[in-house]
Structures are given as structure tokens and as C-alpha cells.
Amino acid sequence: MPRLCGYSLLMLGLGWLSIANAQPNRADPQPHPFSITKLDPSLDTLIAPDAKLTTVATGFGFSDGPVWVRGRDGQEGYLLVVSIIGNVIYKVTAAGKVTVFLDKAGYSGDDFANTGKLAYIAGIHMILIGPNCTGIDRQGRLVWCAGQDLSLMRLEKDGTRTVLAKGFGGKHFNGPNDVAIAADGAIFFTDSDVGLRGGIHSPQVQMPDSVWRWKDGQVTLAVSREQLGAERDHFLANLFGADGAEGLRAFIEKRAPRFS
Amino acid sequence: MKRLCNALLLASVLVAGAAGAQAPAGPSTRGDGPGPAAKPFGFTRADPGFDALIARDAKVELVAEGFGINEGTTWVRDGKGSGFLLVAGLIDNVLYRIAPDNVVSVFMEHAGYTGNDPDNVGTQTRAGRSHVLLIGPTCSGVDPQGRILWCANDDRQVMRLEPDGKHTLLSGGADGKRFNGPNDISIKSDGAVYLTDDDFGLRGAEKSSLKELQDGIWLIRDGVTRRLLTDTQLGGLPNGITLSADEKYLYLSAGTKMMRYPVKADDTLGAGSLFTQGPGIGDGMRSDSRGNIYSTGGGPALVRVTSPAGRFLGTIDLPIVGGEPKKQVCATNVAFGDNDGRTLYIAACDFVYKVRLKVPGVIQGPRR
Secondary structure, eight states, X not given: OOOTTTSGGGGTTOOGXXXXXXXOOOOOOXXXXXXXXXXXXXXXXXXXXXXXXXXXXXXXXXXXXXXXXXXXXXXXXXXEEEETXXXXXXXXXXXXXXXXXXXXXXXXXXXXXXXXXXXXXXTEEEEEOSOOEEEEOTTSOEEEEETTTTEEEEXXXXXXXXXXXXXXXXXXXXXXXXXXXXXXXXXXXXXXXTSSTTGGGOTTOOSOOEEEEEETTEXXXXXXXHHHOTTTHHHHHHHHHTTTHHHXXXXXXXXXXXXX | OHHHHHHHHHHSSOOOTTTOOOOOOSOOSSSSSOOOOOBOOEEEESSGGGGGTSOTTOOEEEEXXXXXXXXXXXEEEOSXXXXXXXXXXXXXXXXXXXXXXXXXXXXXXXXXXXXXXXXXXXXXXXXXXXXXXXXXXXXXXXXXXXXXXXXXXXXXXXXXXXXXXXXXXXESEETTEEOXXXXXXXXXXXXXXXXXXXXXXXXXXXXXXXXOSOOEEEEEETTEEEEEEEHHHHTSOEEEEEEOTTSSEEEEEETTEEEEEEBOTTSOBXXXXXXXXXXXXXXXXXXXXXXXXXXXXXXXXXXXXXXXXSOEEEEEEOOBOOSSSOOOEEEEEEEEESTTSOEEEEXXXXXXXXXXXXXXXXXXXXXX
């Protein structure tokens, strides 16, 4: 049951925001091996029926936002994984060695008594205070969501941290949650209530959760909460993360013809 | 006991939660900054008397891991020559049961807090790098009738589990006021329960508007709860507590000092005196059958051993795991267990360890 170890990478992509901060009674889960649920035969063209799930690393408590960073100049590539409760971005090598890549990546302040979203997930009472996403832009720079700093960030080659966006029209975001980066440099990102204590009920909320687009220093609204539908924004990143920006663009064109 | 973790935070990194200060003094298994390099367990022998208790070739063995932060551990005899270990999960809000084959299961859900307002309850702190909420039980024990007692810290109550599974409120405070957070207990063979109560479990701790009583030491007996000491009289934050093997003394941690109070015939306390001070004091402690005190707290991941005469004998130094994500090793409480009482179990934040002893410890519960 001790579970700080168990979920780790397997939790990626779950719609965790929909989990209520209450204390349900729960039975001990019965252990079972991993499996693949095939709803359509074409899944076999993506994942071999005999594919194995391999543990890369454990002990994250609550991880999110993985991105593969290609190796350059003969260097080996590596995975970045954010720790939502550890407030860091970890670097994970193919061999499974874990080191801290970027510290204080979700919250850079020191008001811990009032920062972070309290949640009860996977049997742990935890405080969501870390970064929520990662992405690599066309110049190879890391882009990440500093949820509790309410900022979309970029790491420059010299190590400095650039705030790409903090809000719109003088109002701050609720907490950037995930990104999809287009070939033209546009960064689409979801903003949901991960950044504020109390979530969407926080008195600090200034704008509805929405999808935003950053390009060349300008922030524009990509999809409003109304256009998206109340529940679907939480899953947007999961739906389109794998498809990349093209899937998001198609979705936006369908739902928000004004945009394109 | 959580306090213990706390003291350690204060000493090293950030206690994070409430305080929020971040000034890592050096590599730490808790909080931000680099972690320490891995290190095996060891023993520090300060006095030749240490060898009479722990063999030179004794090993510190891993029992279970993955708890984040654990606490209040107790060996429960099953009456059939065996038993199991209870361990409190502070961030999971459960009491865990660890069987002799090291299999971990949930013994009791919602053991520290049964309410539905975790947004405003519990103490924010760190477990390794993780930001977590301490909201679980902080102690466990067995009374002379074999019933399990536990500290529902955030319900602010001392509870008892009946043979039929019912939860009985043993005490929630005195004079119409609620405890701040029952932290640890020691149970006398006549059924008297000695309790440490402190405000660490309240959100905002001593600044909490929910604090109703001064921190202190309480005696629960025959349905009556009476104050024995305030924290001012004790001289520090109450937390660790244990009766001596002969029940003539009550040992109490007062911050990083350990005090000793004679127990009078009516179970109240006489005048206290300083027993010992130094590392390994401030959290849970227990007595072996010869009256040696095994104590935890104050920061380092070790168990301090002190003779009945107050002589510092040495320490059991827990290993450091190393690597990322950080796995925090500490020491929050101990319990003697196994059939012969000669195994010392150590609640160690993410881990539970054990070490074999040459002498048995005191296991509370029915006399055998």
C-alpha cells in the first residue's frame, strides 16, 4: 500500500483534476499485471500485441508532463518528467537514472502556507505545487507550465528562465496545465485551476479556464471555456497531446472557426 | 511524533509547510536542494554498555517502504506466539498492519481524521521533495485488555478499538475544550493512559485559532481526563512519552531535552528532572525490560540509547538511501516486537526498519 512508489509514470495522463478532494473509502486494490485494451484492430499497428510495459523509475508520488529530449552531437537523449508534488522537473535517462533537471519549477516563491492545491489522490494527502507540463520548441528549448507561478515558461540555452505568459488583458491565469507546440512556433496551452489554492473556487480566479495561444510574445484566446465545454478542458491535453498541434488545430477549427 | 520530523526540519531544511523558510544547510533527504549520498547503516558506541544491548554484528534490516512519512508504531501480540506491527501512515490517514512476513495491509482507514475538510485540516510539510499534508494518526498502543488505542490527531481524539470493531472515544479533551492534537501515548498496566498533546497537527500550529488548550501532558483514567503538566511546566514541546519498565518513572521529551518524572501511587507525577539531552530526542521513545530508553527525534535519522542512569550509550544510525526522487529516512518512533520482544522496530519516514537486540523490550498489552 505504501504508494509513493507505485503510481509514478503510470499515472500520467489520468484526468486527475476531476478527482474530488474528499476521502472515499477504498478497498485494497488487487494487484494485476498490465494489459492492453484493444477496441480496434488498428491498435496493433501502433502497439504490438506482445508489447511489454517496463518500469523506468519509481518514487515520484505524482508525476506528469513527460517529454523526450533528443540527443544532440552524439549525446544520448533523455526524458523529462515533472513532479507535481516535488516542485521539480526530473531528468530520466534511458537506463532509468533520475536527477533533478530544474528546481522550483512549478512555484518559485516561499509562501508555502498558502500555495498549492490540496488534493487526496492515490491514497495520499498531497499538495499540488509543482510544474504541470513540458514541451520542446523548434529551437530545442524547454517550455514548461509553472502552475503555481501561473506562468508559461521557457528555459534559454544559457539557463535563464523566461516568462512567456502570465495572463491576458491584465488578468492572471489560473495555472497553465499542458502545452502543444506547433511547427510555426505557436504554443497552445490549457489554463485550468491547478495554480490556485481552492481551485476554481478560489477568490483569486480572474478568468474562466480556457485554452490560450502564445506566439511571438503575443497571447490570444484560442478556445474559450464555453466553446470547449465545461468538462472537456481537463482532458484536452490528454486528447491532443499525442497528436500534437495538428490535432488541436483541427479541434479548434471545428469548435472555434473564428480562430483560424 | 510528527514533531520529530519537525524538529528535524527546523534543524535542516524547511519545515516547509507552515514556516516556509527555505535555507538548506546541506544535503538533506527532505525538501529542496541536493540529497545526500547513500550511506549504509551503522552504530555509534558512546559507552561500553551499548554492547550489552546490541551485538557488534547486528544488522539494521528493511521491513517495508513507501510510507512517505510514518509514525506511531506498536507490536500487537496475537496470543498465539506471534503478532503484527501497527504503523501509522501520516499522509495516507491510515493505520498499516505489517505481518511477520513483511506484507503490508491497511488495518484501519481514516484513523487520523474522519472529517471532510482536508482543505483546512492538517499540517503542510515535506516528505522527501514532496509537498504533503500530515493528517493521519500519530500513535498506537495496546491496553491491558488487549484493545488497540490510537491518536486520531486531526480529529483531536484518543480512540480505542473494541473487539467487535467499534470505535470508542477514550478522550477528546477536558473541561469542555478539545485537545490540540493527541500525539503519543504510554499505557500503564493499571490501564492509565499518559498522553502528550500539542498543536503541531493544527493548520498554522500555535497560531491556529482552533487551539483550545495549552499544550501539555494528560492522564486519562477511569473515564476522567486530567492535566498533569503544561508545556511551560515541562519546559518544551510535548511529544515523546514512555513509562519505564518498572512503571516508576515517566519519560517525556521537552524539545531536545528528555525529562524524567516519578509516577506516584495515584498515577500522577512527582517533580521532574533533566534525564538526558542531545541528538535523538524530541519524538517517540520506548523502554526495554532493563529500563534503557530508546528515543528518536531532533533531526538525524537515528535511535538514541540511554541507560536508566541517564548515561548516553550510543546510537543506531539508519542508512541513507540516496538518489532521486528523494526517499526520506528519519526516525519518528520505535516499538519492541516479535515473540521474544527482542526486535526493535523503527518507524523511519518512508521506511520501517528493525534490529535485533540482546535484551527484550517492554511490549504493552495483556500480561503473559
